[in-house]
Each structure stands twice: as structure tokens, then as C-alpha cells.
Amino acid sequence: MKILIAEDELALQQSIKVYLEHDGNVCEIASDFHEAQEKVDLYDYDVLILDINLETGSGLEVLRTLKKNNKKVGVVIISANSSLEDKLEGLDLGADDYITKPFHLAELNSRIKAVLRRGKFGGNDTIIFNEIRIDTRSRTAYVNDKPITLTRKEYDLLLFFISNQGRVLSKEIIAEHLWGDNSDLLDNFDFIYVHINNLRKKMKDTGTRYIKTAYGSGYKFMAE
Amino acid sequence: MMNIILLVLTAIALFIYTRVLLDDETEEELYSQVAFYEQHIQKGNSPISISPIIDIKIVATKTPTVLKDTMMYDARQKEIELYREISRTIKSSDRYYQIKIRTLIIESEDIFIGIIISFISVLLIAFVILFFINKSRNEKLWAPFFTSLNKLKSFSLESREPIIFESSNIEEFNDLNNRLNALISKINTDYSNLKQFTEDVSHEAQTPLAIMQAKIENIINKSDISDIQYEEFTSIQKDVKRLTQLNKRLIILAKIDNDQFSKPKTIDLKQLITERVEDFEDISENSFQIDHNSKTTIKMDPYLAEVLINNLLTNAIKYSPSKSTIHIKVDGAMVQVANSGAKMISNPDRLFERFYKENSNKKATGLGLSIVSKICSYYGFTCSYRFNEIGKQHVFQIDFI
Numbered sequence: 001m002k003i004l005i006a007e008d009e010l011a012l013q014q015s016i017k018v019y020l021e022h023d024g025n026v027c028e029i030a031s032d033f034h035e036a037q038e039k040v041d042l043y044d045y046d047v048l049i050l051d052i053n054l055e056t057g058s059g060l061e062v063l064r065t066l067k068k069n070n071k072k073v074g075v076v077i078i079s080a081n082s083s084l085e086d087k088l089e090g091l092d093l094g095a096d097d098y099i100t101k102p103f104h105l106a107e108l109n110s111r112i113k114a115v116l117r118r119g120k121f122g123g124n125d126t127i128i129f130n131e132i133r134i135d136t137r138s139r140t141a142y143v144n145d146k147p148i149t150l151t152r153k154e155y156d157l158l159l160f161f162i163s164n165q166g167r168v169l170s171k172e173i174i175a176e177h178l179w180g181d182n183s184d185l186l187d188n189f190d191f192i193y194v195h196i197n198n199l200r201k202k203m204k205d206t207g208t209r210y211i212k213t214a215y216g217s218g219y220k221f222m223a224e
Numbered sequence: 225m226m227n228i229i230l231l232v233l234t235a236i237a238l239f240i241y242t243r244v245l246l247d248d249e250t251e252e253e254l255y256s257q258v259a260f261y262e263q264h265i266q267k268g269n270s271p272i273s274i275s276p277i278i279d280i281k282i283v284a285t286k287t288p289t290v291l292k293d294t295m296m297y298d299a300r301q302k303e304i305e306l307y308r309e310i311s312r313t314i315k316s317s318d319r320y321y322q323i324k325i326r327t328l329i330i331e332s333e334d335i336f337i338g339i340i341i342s343f344i345s346v347l348l349i350a351f352v353i354l355f356f357i358n359k360s361r362n363e364k365l366w367a368p369f370f371t372s373l374n375k376l377k378s379f380s381l382e383s384r385e386p387i388i389f390e391s392s393n394i395e396e397f398n399d400l401n402n403r404l405n406a407l408i409s410k411i412n413t414d415y416s417n418l419k420q421f422t423e424d425v426s427h428e429a430q431t432p433l434a435i436m437q438a439k440i441e442n443i444i445n446k447s448d449i450s451d452i453q454y455e456e457f458t459s460i461q462k463d464v465k466r467l468t469q470l471n472k473r474l475i476i477l478a479k480i481d482n483d484q485f486s487k488p489k490t491i492d493l494k495q496l497i498t499e500r501v502e503d504f505e506d507i508s509e510n511s512f513q514i515d516h517n518s519k520t521t522i523k524m525d526p527y528l529a530e531v532l533i534n535n536l537l538t539n540a541i542k543y544s545p546s547k548s549t550i551h552i553k554v555d556g557a558m559v560q561v562a563n564s565g566a567k568m569i570s571n572p573d574r575l576f577e578r579f580y581k582e583n584s585n586k587k588a589t590g591l592g593l594s595i596v597s598k599i600c601s602y603y604g605f606t607c608s609y610r611f612n613e614i615g616k617q618h619v620f621q622i623d624f625i
Contacts, residue, residue: 011439012438015441015442083479102438105437170458171458183465184465184469185542215449217458218454
């Protein structure tokens with residue numbers, strides 16, 4: 001995948017780049033508004049990660065340019081502003097998702113993958129990982145072509161794992177993905193442990209094989 | 225004090241003057257009456273005595289004219305009265321007649337009482353008149369002051385109506401009003417700067433927090449860290465999360481202050497609560513019981529409505545014993561959230577203050593309930609807390625009036 005990261009905060013820009021390149025994506029960067037405008041004009045990307053408050057101009061302006069040129073790019077807005085108006089305006093202008101700073105890179109990554117999956121970019125509704133197959137349209141998972149019954153959270157969890165395969169996911173990251181802001185209500189992360197355990201059981205030995213424990217308390221989804 | 229001394233001296237002087245005047249007058253009258261009787265006798269008329277006023281008798285020798293006071297019994301009034309008496313001897317037809325004329329004296333006591341009564345009456349009348357004159361004059365004079373005072377009383381930082389103190393033609397009040405105008409405009413500017421500052425700081429903090437979080441994730445994905453280091457990093461993740469939550473809440477407070485939620489919609493309270501409770505049931509060991517007697521709709525910003533219900537529920541979950549039941553009641557224009565607790569909280573009046581925490585062990589931001597209270601005051605709702613002793617429950621209630 002070819003990704004453009006338009007973010008004027010260099011440290012954040014580099015961190016996103018490092019994380020996404022790990023998956024074999026090609027990441028280009030734009031550090032200000034003009035660079036972003038120029039790059040989306042000249043080249044084609046699969047995904048644009050766009051900061052709204054670019055130092056020299058508004059990211060929303062970049063969106064307008066994209067729309068005008070009729071370019072098919074999946075856009076994920078990252079913004080320090082959580083206001084609903086900004087979000088709605090961004091989505092109105094053709095952005096596919098909106099994520100508020102600070103965010104987890106794993107979360108950003110799974111959002112990017114979701115954007116790519118959506119049909120309008122000729123994406124695929126089906127995710128395949130060895131013997132696991134997930135139909136994202138019907139929200140069903142199959143192991144060796146046999147459907148497994150997952151709760152909503154277990155399904156979300158599996159999708160999150162596969163989207164971030166090979167990555168260490170701490171319980172904090174998983175909790176926030178599953179419960180958002182409400183995750184700070186958790187006194188401990190036993191809830192996550194329960195969900196992961198159930199998921200492992202339902203997937204039988206496939207689950208235990210791929211969902212691994214990392215550093216004692218984190219998780220990592222990977223093929224052997 | 226001076227006035228009283230002056231008044232007493234005047235009364236004394238008046239008393240002496242009246243006394244002297246009356247004495248003179250009495251004497252003059254006695255002399256003229258004596259002369260009248262003398263003439264009467266000289267003409268050869270027989271003298272008539274009318275006791276005790278006129279007393280004429282024949283005496284052997286001539287005595288000089290005497291003027292004196294004398295006490296005599298008055299049979300009519302049945303008391304001894306003080307009389308002034310003149311006695312003179314005249315010669316007529318070789319006989320000496322002694323003429324005694326008496327007249328009643330007005331007693332000093334009576335004069336004194338008279339003076340005092342008239343003085344007191346005058347004083348009372350003067351006092352009443354002056355009181356009303358002063359009152360009406362003062363009212364007029366102080367009117368600009370009271371206008372300013374009333375404006376000052378209605379002043380509120382939250383209010384977006386500016387207060388202007390009108391100029392007055394009294395220099396001191398004008399000066400006061402000018403000072404107040406300057407002071408209030410300074411307070412308003414400072415307050416709005418402070419609000420802006422809170423929002424700016426919170427927004428500015430988001431990016432560094434995002435960098436910290438991103439870097440931690442990249443570090444834990446490198447395989448060369450130890451389990452202990454991993455624990456440290458995830459612990460930083462938790463703290464970043466706390467700061468993020470704090471920021472979000474401060475931003476909400478600042479936005480309400482800055483009037484940035486002005487898109488009210490009609491919200492079905494029961495539906496909203498049911499949705500929120502479904503979310504919470506997933507991560508809470510508590511159970512929830514919703515009672516709704518009527519369909520309640522409120523008109524407010526949908527985001528704030530969600531924040532309001534979320535914060536009430538979050539508060540209940542955080543402070544209730546695990547596996548207890550949280551009761552939610554919707555009735556008319558009222559919602560109640562009740563959670564179990566052993567005893568009433570120690571500072572109920574501080575409960576809705578920013579950063580007030582009843583229990584310091586909890587990792588709470590201390591802003592949840594102050595946001596509830598802020599949203600309520602923004603829309604004119606009432607939020608209250610009470611402890612139900614019988615049911616051992618903390619009850620938070622919001623009246624949407």
C-alpha cells in the first residue's frame with residue numbers, strides 16, 4: 001500500500017511512518033500544507049493520513065482539492081480537535097474516518113485497513129489469515145470454512161488482532177479499542193482476559209496457536 | 225450634645241424671663257387695684273371686703289406699703305394657694321384704712337411644665353418634618369449609587385450581558401462608576417482569557433500526548449526490551465490515557481463556557497439511557513435497573529446529553545461496590561441515578577466542584593460531576609445529591625425544568 005502521511009509534527013509523523021512501514025507499506029511524508037497539496041496532486045496514494053491543523057493551511061483544503069480532482073484516496077483525518085463540527089465537515093468532504101489525538105498506532109492501523117476494505121476502492125470484504133477467514137460484510141468468522149459464533153466484542157477483537165498482526169498489543173490498547181473512553185472505568189483488565197480466553201476457546205487450537213502472550217501481560221497475533 | 229445643652233439653657237432662660245414678666249405684671253395689677261380702692265374709699269364709699277382677694281379694715285396707725293407673698297387657704301379649691309399681696313394704709317375721714325389686695329400667682333412648676341411641653345412638641349414636629357425632607361432628598365441624591373449597586377448585584381461572570389454603569393452628575397458617584405466599569409471589563413477580559421487558555425492548553429497538549437503514545441507503541445514492538453521495561457511502558461500508556469481523559473474533560477468545560485454547544489435537538493431520554501447502559505453493562509460488574517414511568521424528552525445538544533448521562537453512570541459505577549445494582553429512574557422531567565453506598569459522602573456541597581474527589585484512591589479526574597453541574601447550569605436544569613438512609617443509596621437527581 002502507498003500511504004501519504006500529512007502531519008507537521010515531525011516526531012508523530014516519523015512514529016506513524018515506522019509503524020506502518022513494518023507491514024511493508026510504502027510511506028511518504030508531507031510536513032506542511034503546500035507539500036501535502038502538491039503530493040496529492042502529483043501522485044496517487046491508497047491512503048492519506050491527514051492532520052487538519054497543518055501549520056500553513058487547513059487539511060480540509062487538501063480534502064477539497066482531492067474531491068475536485070476526483071481522486072480515489074482513502075482518507076483518515078487525525079486531529080487534535082475533538083469537536084463534532086470538524087469531524088462532520090471532514091467526513092462531508094469525503095474523509096473516510098476521523099481519529100482524535102492522541103491515538104494508538106494500532107488503532108490508526110486498524111482504521112486504515114477498514115478504510116481500504118470498504119468496497120469503494122475495489123477493496124475486499126474478506127480477510128484471510130491462513131485457515132481463518134472473516135467476512136466483514138456479514139461480520140462472520142470462519143475457521144477451516146466452518147463458521148464460529150462470536151460475540152460482538154470477540155469479533156472486534158479478532159479483527160483488531162488480524163489488522164495488527166505481528167504487533168504487541170498491550171491491554172491498554174485493546175481496552176481502548178473495545179470500549180473507547182469508557183475503558184478508564186476498568187479497575188483491572190480481567191474483562192479483556194475473559195474475552196481473549198473465550199475467543200481462543202471458540203477458535204480451538206487455531207486460537208491458542210495464533211494469539212500469543214507477549215511480555216507476560218500483552219498479546220501478539222502471529223503465525224508460528 | 226451641644227444641641228441638648230443649648231436647648232436646656234434656652235429653656236432655663238425662657239423660664240426666668242417668663243417668671244420675671246409675670247411677677248412684674250402681677251405687681252402692676254396689684255398697684256392699680258389698690259389705687260382703685262383708695263379712690264373708692266376717698267369718695268366716702270363704704271369699703272367692701274371679698275376674701276381672700278380684697279380685705280379692707282380700719283386700723284389705728286398708718287403702716288408703710290408692703291408687697292409680699294403669702295399662703296392662704298382657698299375654701300373653694302380646698303387647698304393652700306400662693307398669693308401675692310399688697311398692703312397699704314390710707315387715711316380717709318380721720319380714719320386709717322388698711323387695704324390688702326391679693327392675687328393668685330402662677331406657680332413656677334406650671335410655667336416649667338408648660339415650657340417643657342411646648343419644647344418637646346416643637347422638637348417632635350421639627351424631627352418629623354426634617355426626617356421626611358431628608359429622606360426624600362437623600363433618595364434623590366443616592367439614586368445613582370443604588371442603581372450601580374443593583375447592577376453590581378446582578379453581575380455574573382457566566383452572563384454574556386455586559387454591565388455598563390451610567391455616568392451620574394455627582395462627581396464621586398461618577399468616579400465610582402468609572403472605576404467599576406474599568407474593573408469589570410478587566411475581570412471579564414481575564415476570565416475569557418482564562419477560559420481560552422484552558423482550551424488552548426488542552427488542545428496543545430493533545431499532540432505531545434499523541435507523540436508519547438506513538439513512541440511507546442513503537443518501542444514495545446521492538447523485540448529487544450525486557451518484561452520489566454514493557455511493564456514500565458504500559459504503565460506510561462495508562463498515565464497518558466489519564467492525561468488524555470483530563471484534557472477531554474477540560475475541553476468540554478471550556479467549550480460550554482465558550483458557548484460552543486448551541487445545536488439543541490429533541491432527545492428521547494429513555495432511549496439514550498438504554499443505549500448508554502448497554503455500553504456500560506459490557507465492562508461493569510454492576511447490574512442496571514431502569515424504571516421509566518413516562519416518555520421523557522429533553523431539548524439539548526445531543527453530545528452534551530450523552531456526556532451528561534455518561535458522567536452520571538460513570539460516577540455511579542466508579543463509586544459503587546462491585547456486583548451491586550445501579551438504579552436509574554426516569555419520571556416526568558426528572559432522572560435519578562442511585563448507587564449503593566455505606567454512608568453519606570462527607571462534603572456534599574463540594575461534590576460538584578472541579579477536582580473535588582471524595583475518595584483519593586480512585587483514579588478519577590474529579591471533573592465528571594462538575595461537568596454534570598456545568599451542563600445543568602448551562603441549560604437551567606437542577607442537579608442535586610442526597611443520601612437515602614433507608615436504602616443506603618447515593619442518589620443523584622437532575623430536574624429538567
